[in-house]
Amino acid sequence: MNVLTLDGKEYILRTDINVFEYIYKTYGSLDEFEKKLDITVVKDIAAVMINEHFAFIGTPERVTENFVGARIMPRDFGDVAKTVLAELIDSIKSKN
Numbered sequence: 001m002n003v004l005t006l007d008g009k010e011y012i013l014r015t016d017i018n019v020f021e022y023i024y025k026t027y028g029s030l031d032e033f034e035k036k037l038d039i040t041v042v043k044d045i046a047a048v049m050i051n052e053h054f055a056f057i058g059t060p061e062r063v064t065e066n067f068v069g070a071r072i073m074p075r076d077f078g079d080v081a082k083t084v085l086a087e088l089i090d091s092i093k094s095k096n
Helices: 017-027 030-035 039-057 065-070 074-092
Strands: 002-006 009-013
Touching: 002 074, 009 039, 009 074, 017 030, 017 039, 039 065, 039 074
Parallel strands: none
Antiparallel strands: 002 009
16 A cells, blocks of 8 residues: 555555556556656546545545645646556566
Protein backbone atom coordinates (compact mmCIF):
# COMPACT_ATOMS: atom_id res chain seq x y z
CA MET A 1 0.00 0.00 0.00
CA ASN A 2 1.34 3.39 -1.01
CA VAL A 3 0.02 6.74 0.12
CA LEU A 4 -0.12 10.18 -1.48
CA THR A 5 -0.40 13.20 0.78
CA LEU A 6 -2.38 15.98 -0.86
CA ASP A 7 -3.10 19.19 1.08
CA GLY A 8 -2.04 17.43 4.27
CA LYS A 9 -4.52 14.57 3.82
CA GLU A 10 -3.31 11.04 3.14
CA TYR A 11 -4.89 9.16 0.24
CA ILE A 12 -4.31 5.43 -0.02
CA LEU A 13 -3.53 4.15 -3.50
CA ARG A 14 -5.06 0.82 -4.48
CA THR A 15 -4.11 -1.16 -7.55
CA ASP A 16 -6.29 -4.12 -8.37
CA ILE A 17 -7.54 -5.72 -11.55
CA ASN A 18 -9.85 -2.75 -12.19
CA VAL A 19 -6.87 -0.37 -12.31
CA PHE A 20 -5.02 -2.64 -14.72
CA GLU A 21 -8.13 -2.87 -16.89
CA TYR A 22 -8.31 0.94 -16.92
CA ILE A 23 -4.65 1.18 -17.91
CA TYR A 24 -5.10 -1.30 -20.77
CA LYS A 25 -8.29 0.35 -22.04
CA THR A 26 -6.85 3.87 -21.79
CA TYR A 27 -3.20 3.36 -22.72
CA GLY A 28 -3.13 0.04 -24.56
CA SER A 29 -0.56 -1.76 -22.41
CA LEU A 30 1.72 -1.27 -19.43
CA ASP A 31 4.59 -0.51 -21.81
CA GLU A 32 2.58 2.23 -23.53
CA PHE A 33 1.48 3.56 -20.15
CA GLU A 34 5.11 3.83 -19.02
CA LYS A 35 6.14 5.52 -22.28
CA LYS A 36 3.42 8.14 -21.82
CA LEU A 37 4.18 8.78 -18.15
CA ASP A 38 3.81 12.55 -17.99
CA ILE A 39 1.91 15.00 -15.79
CA THR A 40 -1.47 14.19 -17.32
CA VAL A 41 -1.00 10.43 -16.99
CA VAL A 42 0.25 10.64 -13.39
CA LYS A 43 -2.72 12.80 -12.34
CA ASP A 44 -5.10 10.46 -14.15
CA ILE A 45 -3.82 7.19 -12.71
CA ALA A 46 -3.37 8.65 -9.20
CA ALA A 47 -7.06 9.65 -9.22
CA VAL A 48 -8.04 6.19 -10.47
CA MET A 49 -6.00 4.51 -7.71
CA ILE A 50 -7.41 6.77 -4.99
CA ASN A 51 -10.96 6.19 -6.24
CA GLU A 52 -10.36 2.44 -6.37
CA HIS A 53 -9.46 2.52 -2.68
CA PHE A 54 -12.60 4.52 -1.92
CA ALA A 55 -14.69 1.96 -3.84
CA PHE A 56 -12.97 -0.89 -1.97
CA ILE A 57 -13.79 0.57 1.45
CA GLY A 58 -17.30 1.52 0.36
CA THR A 59 -17.13 5.29 0.69
CA PRO A 60 -18.86 7.51 -1.87
CA GLU A 61 -15.98 10.03 -1.86
CA ARG A 62 -14.24 10.43 -5.22
CA VAL A 63 -11.49 12.65 -6.62
CA THR A 64 -10.79 13.87 -10.15
CA GLU A 65 -7.47 14.22 -11.92
CA ASN A 66 -7.89 18.01 -11.63
CA PHE A 67 -8.35 17.68 -7.87
CA VAL A 68 -5.12 15.67 -7.69
CA GLY A 69 -3.23 18.02 -10.01
CA ALA A 70 -4.28 21.12 -8.10
CA ARG A 71 -2.61 19.68 -5.01
CA ILE A 72 0.73 18.68 -6.56
CA MET A 73 3.40 21.33 -6.64
CA PRO A 74 5.79 21.11 -9.60
CA ARG A 75 8.70 20.39 -7.24
CA ASP A 76 6.79 17.36 -5.90
CA PHE A 77 5.83 15.83 -9.25
CA GLY A 78 8.80 13.43 -9.37
CA ASP A 79 7.97 12.03 -5.94
CA VAL A 80 4.30 11.62 -6.86
CA ALA A 81 5.22 9.82 -10.09
CA LYS A 82 7.56 7.50 -8.15
CA THR A 83 4.80 6.73 -5.63
CA VAL A 84 2.30 5.90 -8.38
CA LEU A 85 4.82 3.62 -10.13
CA ALA A 86 5.76 2.00 -6.81
CA GLU A 87 2.09 1.16 -6.25
CA LEU A 88 1.88 -0.52 -9.66
CA ILE A 89 5.10 -2.46 -9.08
CA ASP A 90 4.07 -3.50 -5.58
CA SER A 91 0.76 -4.82 -6.89
CA ILE A 92 2.40 -7.25 -9.31
CA LYS A 93 5.30 -8.40 -7.13
CA SER A 94 5.13 -11.90 -5.75
CA LYS A 95 4.08 -12.08 -2.12
CA ASN A 96 6.49 -14.97 -1.40
